[in-house]
Amino acid sequence: MSQGVQFNRLMLEMRSMQMEAMARAKPEAVAEAAETPKFSDMLGQAIGKVHETQQAAGQMATAFEMGQGGVDLTEVMIASQKASISFQAATQVRNKLVQAYQDIMQMPV
CATH class of the missing domain: 1.20.58 (Methane Monooxygenase Hydroxylase; Chain G, domain 1)
Incomplete structure (x- = not known):
């Protein structure tokens, strides 16, 4: 497998993890704002x-x-x-x- 393909796969995995983290962070952000x-x-x-x-x-x-x-x-x-x-x-x-x-x-x- 070429390095370009591995890099693209890595980037896709990072973006999916980022989207998951952002989806989880939204409810917590509201709670954190109340407890600042x-x-x-x-x-x-x-x-x-x-x-x-x-x-x-x-x-x-x-x-x-x-x-x-x-x-x-x-x-x-x-x-x-x-x-x-x-x-x-x-x-x-x-x-x-x-x-x-x-x-x-x-x-x-």
């Missing part, structure tokens, strides 16, 4: 996750410094970098929110 979380809740959860990540990294670093077994330096460094990146992302989101607020406040009424 609030922005403040989502932001609070994100900040909570950043805090948890930082706490876990701090605990791992302390455990490594105290010489507890089972704590590897590479794991400590990875946890530290994850905490740093999550904090930087949260800071960028905050900066964008402040900028959006300032833009809205400067709009003429």
Whole structure:
């Protein structure tokens, strides 16, 4: 069988799966719209996750410094970098929110 025929068959299968998924997603989309979380809740959860990540990294670093077994330096460094990146992302989101607020406040009424 040629590659073109295999590709066409694969594309047809993907399209049929897409149609099935879309058919199933429509009733769920209505339910999701009714249960859409609030922005403040989502932001609070994100900040909570950043805090948890930082706490876990701090605990791992302390455990490594105290010489507890089972704590590897590479794991400590990875946890530290994850905490740093999550904090930087949260800071960028905050900066964008402040900028959006300032833009809205400067709009003429």
